[in-house]
Amino acid sequence: MGEKLATRSAYGEAVTALGARDPGIVVLDADLSSATMTRQFSQVYPERFFNMGIAECNMMGVAAGLAACGKKPFASTFAMFAAGRAFEQVRNSIAYPRLNVKVVGSHGGLSVGEDGATHQCCEDFALMRAVPNMLVCCPCDGHEMRLAVEALAAYDGPAYLRLGRLAVETVTDSIPGYQFKLGEGAVLRDGADVTLVAVGLMVQMALQAAETLAGEGIDARVIDMHTLKPLDEGLILKAARETGAIVTTEEHNIIGGLGEAVAGYLGGACPVPVVRHGVEDCFGRSGKAAQVLAHYGLTPEGIAAAARRAAALKK
Amino acid sequence: MDQEKFKRLSLTAARGRIRAMEMVHRAASGHIGGSLSAMDILTALYFDVMRIDPARPKDPDRDRFVLSKGHCTPALYAVLALRGYFPQEDLKLFRSIEGHYSGHPDMNYVPGVDMSTGSLGQGISAAVGMALAGRLDRKDYRVYALLGDGEVEEGQVWEAFMAASKYKLDNLCAIVDINGLQIDGRTSDVMPSEPLDAKFAAFGCQVIPADGHDFRSLEAALAQAAEHRGGPSVILARTVKGKGVSFMENDAGWHGKAPNDEQFAKAMEELQAALEGWEGN
Secondary structure (H helix, E strand, O other), X not given: OOOEEEHHHHHHHHHHHHHHHXXXXXXXXXXXXXXXXXXXXXXXXXXXXXXXXXXXXXXHHHHHHHHHOOOEEEEEEEHHHHHHHOHHHHHHHHHOOOOOOEEXXXXXXXXXXXXXXXXXXXXXXXXXXXXXXXXXXXXXXXHXXXXXXXXXXXXXXXXXXXXXXXXXXXXXXXXXXXXXXXXXXXXXXXXXXXXXXXXXXXXXXXXHHHHHHHHOOOOEEEEEOOEEEOOOHHHHHHHHHHHOOEEEEEEEEOOOOHHXXXXXXXXXXXXOOEEEEEEOOOOOOOOOHHHHHHHOOOOHHHHHHHHHHHHHOOO | OOHHHHHHHHHHHHHHHHHHHHHHHHHOOXXXXXXXXXXXXXXXXXXXXXXXXOOOOOOOOOOEEEEOOOOOHHHHHHHHHHHOOOOHHXXXXXXXXXXXXXXXXXXXXXXXXXXXXXOOOOHHHHHHHHHHHHHHOOOOOOEEEEEEOOHHHOHHHHHHHHHHHHOOOOOEEEEEEEOOEEOOEEHHHHOOOOOHHHHHHHOOOEEEEEEOOOHXXXXXXXXXXXXXXXXXXXXXXXXXXXXXXXXXXXXXXXXOOOOOHHHHHHHHHHHHHHHHHHHOO
């Protein structure tokens, strides 16, 4: 376990570092640069930073126009407004013409905490996955976020990147053999009895759940599925065949996110029990991030319980 | 503008109206009313004002055009074909499964289309982005966007002009095709948006009134826009929806309806007569 860092902070650092190397990188924000952490970029490269004000729909269109002229825009705001409010602009002005815009949604999921339900976006994976041409990515820690930003800058096409508000343990820098590649999940822990397929903040919790399960004699594999789309079907298929049961876990509605992506794929490829762990189709509420996550069962224990159910369904 | 140029532009627009009418009739669908109101504006841009080369449609230094009222592809495709971006024969593929000449323009398939549009209010934002990119790259290209007067009911349009004004985008010129009608009727009944001059001025734009069917007026307005410094320009072009076909003029019913064979024959008769009038002129 390494430093504790919010993925939004890593994003701010990474996009600023990119700016030094690539003059084509431009960053747009919608009056949230101190929260999405693009302020750093704005201070170092003020001529390439555009604060579009509280007008996310226009921001996405402007990003599309910049991309149509060869720029590489990162358009950042809260996940709720990037994927939600500006959904149709992302669909029609960015994804449909396949423009090279990175749509960046910070403060994804319940771990927004105190701001409550209006700002706790648990639908962004569903919205962005459903749009053709979109790549959807949600790194689990600061280390992975830096690698993801690098990879996304090199990827020529529209993508959605979810950032988290909460400082989280960095885990991927200490896993032997860990490599980041867009579209390829990373096996963080091997196991034979059940596979925990996790994304974002739930990756760290899945590793903790695997420890708990090991104490009960359940050998859990943990996959960090940072790219939800395109889904690493090969890795999922292998896990299904070798462990016979899958748990998906995400800080997102169980409708439309990682769980449905995995279950939908396996239903036609290798039907095994798939238990979807996540937000049970309800809105969030205010509270400290840890309290809110616990209230909705987004805890290592919640994942472990789901894993026991999945293992029991194998028979 | 000398008479020679005036005649040349009038002839081109007359041909464009004929092509647009043929496209909509053949496809048995499409937006003819707004295409006829926009035809002279598009002709002025593509045959007089814009710095473009149809042989190099991706030239990074070219002027850009965004059809923010993206449903008026019959006019756009006709003008692009007449200008030489692709064969006029291709216009037969309008709205057909056989080609890529979609109901709304796709920048990845149609040569000369600088932005995929169709959802109202979005094109102008992309035009703002293009103008910002030109500024960043220290290029002197200009960006034009055509909006409808119904389209300005979209809040995003005003977000875009706030940004264009903030960034002092004097390389951006928007033209509003004010034909006074939208699908459900008169814009003044559906959602009154006037006074547009005061509204655009309040959003930091140089506002230029023009007659959208008079090439001299359009030329003067576009020249005035090009000379303006420190902010975007908006040309408020007064037009007639369905212009050039007597029974389509000023009738909201012709927003998105194709003529039947009888109506087509009558429309073509009028459009041909107008063309021949210019040819004999």
